[in-house]
């Protein structure tokens with residue numbers, strides 16, 4: 242780079258994969274604190290209340306979806322917004338696997354109970370007696386509804402087939418033909434009502450925005466098969482929590498597993514709260530950061546926008 246060439250200024254709002262960022266350090270000034278930044282790279286920090294730097298040209302989200310970004314305001318100002326769809330798909334898929342097993346086999350309560358044995362002697366008979374309270378069903382042969390058949394939903398659906406589950410895919414926005422890579426044994430001809438009424442498990446993989454807020458509402462929850470387990474490794478706001486709490490309290494929903502706890506879910510019964518770990522793998526973090534870093538470089542240097 243010649244000395245006269247402009248050096249772009251980039252700010253990061255969360256921890257972003259270091260290797261991906263190292264690609265920027267040669268050509269861009271990183272973590273500029275003044276109001277002159279050209280681009281922001283963000284992970285899950287909420288940008289809605291943030292004062293936007295005057296010269297901002299690009300916001301890249303190292304994650305999938307843009308619900309923490311004031312997309313309308315940025316678009317009106319001509320600021321380009323990019324994200325990294327699918328970068329975390331494998332990480333989320335594997336977390337769904339653990340959510341399915343944790344909730345079905347009562348692993349969370351079982352581990353808590355096991356720790357009560359600390360300090361006791363001759364625990365063998367106590368384990369054998371205690372384990373009876375944690376009997377839980379196998380996944381094979383059970384019905385699961387995968388709501389949302391984008392990059393993550395397709396991986397989850399195929400994984401569930403591998404577990405021997407009966408998989409019902411549903412996507413409120415795309416026709417299922419668009420869900421490329423979906424194994425043909427996934428049943429896709431059923432609507433959301435059928436899925437709510439018949440599935441033992443529901444797993445949510447739709448984006449969160451104004452039209453999907455409280456997507457699982459009182460009406461849909463009222464249709465749920467008794468004891469249904471709901472897994473939400475997408476976004477907390479997709480579920481109407483007041484309606485869900487009622488459904489859990491009256492026994493129609495068996496359990497709720499959420500990878501984005503809030504004050505309410507932390508105190509709800511039969512709810513397993515995971516602290517937003519879906520994309521917390523080195524692989525997902527690196528994929529997301531690389532996707533965004535490549536986009537920011539290409540836009541600031543060449544004016545190219547990657548459509549995803």
Ligand code: MLT
Pocket residue numbers: 284285303304305306329517519520521529
């Ligand atoms: C994602 O959308 O990929 C994650 O929510 C990002 C994160 O874990 O911060």
